[in-house]
Amino acid sequence: MIRLGIYGYGNLGRGIEKAVKLNPDMEIAAVFTRRDPSSVQVACGAPVVSASQVAEWKDKIDVMIICGGSATDLPQQTPELAKLFNVIDSFDTHARIPEHFANVDAAARANGTLGMISVGWDPGLFSLNRAYANAILPNGKDYTFWGKGVSQGHSDAVRRIKGVKNAKQYTIPKEEALAAVRSGSNPELTTRQKHLRECFVVLQEGADAAYVENEIKTMPNYFSDYDTIVHFISEEEFVRDHSGIAHGGFVIRSGSTGDKTHVIEYSLKLDSNPEFTSSVLVAYARASYRLHAEGKTGCLTVFDVAPSYLSPLSGEELRAHML
């Protein structure tokens, strides 16, 4: 039985509970929270422990899954907890990965633990597919499309506009751009040609819709480079139709071998972004446990893990049933 810890109990932590239920070789030993533990009800029945007491669990947890945010939680938590545990996180600030890797690697090496960072779908499964496809077709071009799904950052930006009560922004890949990429023609695509942005906005009473729409569409960095559609809806419609956390996307590489063109495409269509990310984390937690048992320490990413380590099946079973 692999004993997992959940550090931070939000959407991701709840997703871990659901994923562990589907993996009979694992159990949740404890859930750690910075809140008052008595105020946190967990679904899995594991003890809820104050984050301040985490060190007492050093020998009772095989892998700690850290479910904090990438902006401020993980850069501090993952290296810190790597001093005590094998750790895994879904750090997703692409530009800061080298720095985060170095910090976790140093802490893990010094303490004989194993860290895995940036495990999820992007970074994570999308990264894997970029790496495989690039190695196989060195002469080609990569395309990543996101969506249809909610962008938290863009939704927040709309909510900050004067007169907006609530808002959700969907990033949507353009069908014609996907079709051009799939044709193998290696098109050069501008930002505007790749994705569409669609906003659903609830106005405050008396707010000026035309002003809000213009503020959205001309917002630099977030919207001005895109075709943006704005819908004004009621609070009731907002709650009814826009509470989902679906997401997904496409990684496509098109490349040639001499005069022949080949297209490799990977796509995800996810009803729940955090539940799927949790499922990826749990599979890699199994790998982490096994690699550490073999003596591996330091920091790894999905690039460093052979796929067999993720599976509960033996090598023999994998070869017989999946090869």
Place this chain on the structure above:
Amino acid sequence: MIRLGIYGYGNLGRGIEKAVKLNPDMEIAAVFTRRDPSSVQVACGAPVVSASQVAEWKDKIDVMIICGGSATDLPQQTPELAKLFNVIDSFDTHARIPEHFANVDAAARANGTLGMISVGWDPGLFSLNRAYANAILPNGKDYTFWGKGVSQGHSDAVRRIKGVKNAKQYTIPKEEALAAVRSGSNPELTTRQKHLRECFVVLQEGADAAYVENEIKTMPNYFSDYDTIVHFISEEEFVRDHSGIAHGGFVIRSGSTGDKTHVIEYSLKLDSNPEFTSSVLVAYARASYRLHAEGKTGCLTVFDVAPSYLSPLSGEELRAHML
């Protein structure tokens, strides 16, 4: 410089030459043939050597890529050559993989070499995607679709019918089946519902078209369980329109975490089946070279190789650019 050998010079061997051109860290040291070497012209300029003299190249080849057929060549050649070289093949008889693995593993272990078998796209990249997706979504269902592409076995079967001069059979996934699977509804699909078979047939002079069409459509195992379309065409049309070796397919897993459904899809659209397979072999030859340099011996499959081994990029570069 990684020194590769090509053992067998057909479509696959020629594909290896094209792939190596795109990988500046590799070179082809020699091409081995069972034919008279003076009768074989190779594109890469490497020496052409008689297969009977292969042992003389023991220390001049880092990885031997064996380009024979799965029916009779590879079961004999791969274990035999593993006594002298690190070897890699694209053995694709799924049912006989465990036996082939055992033979190559024994030979490689006894001689301190590394073997990799069943490297290509199915088995190979499709297998990888089945394994990753199953580990991430344990509660789900796998679907593999092939095509649109030529099935050699089915084309051969049609050619054996009395009155048929030439024939090509395309396996085509049905759009409605793909759509049902992508919806996440986990449909039960019959053989007939998944693929369509389309045959292009050149008749011998005076042959009975109705007889041939009936023989095809009612042929057990090959066609009787499928919807089959038969076209009779001229020799000229056959040569003009049906000389391609395009192929591809789809691996889809749809699975749930509680009440949420997720769909993972991987697909390939290949202008040339052998050139793409060769590109996969060459990337895994790089992995083979590196793993052997680290002391790894015995037989491996794609499941046992971390993706970083396939890439010419360093871990640092991979993390900075692909994660």
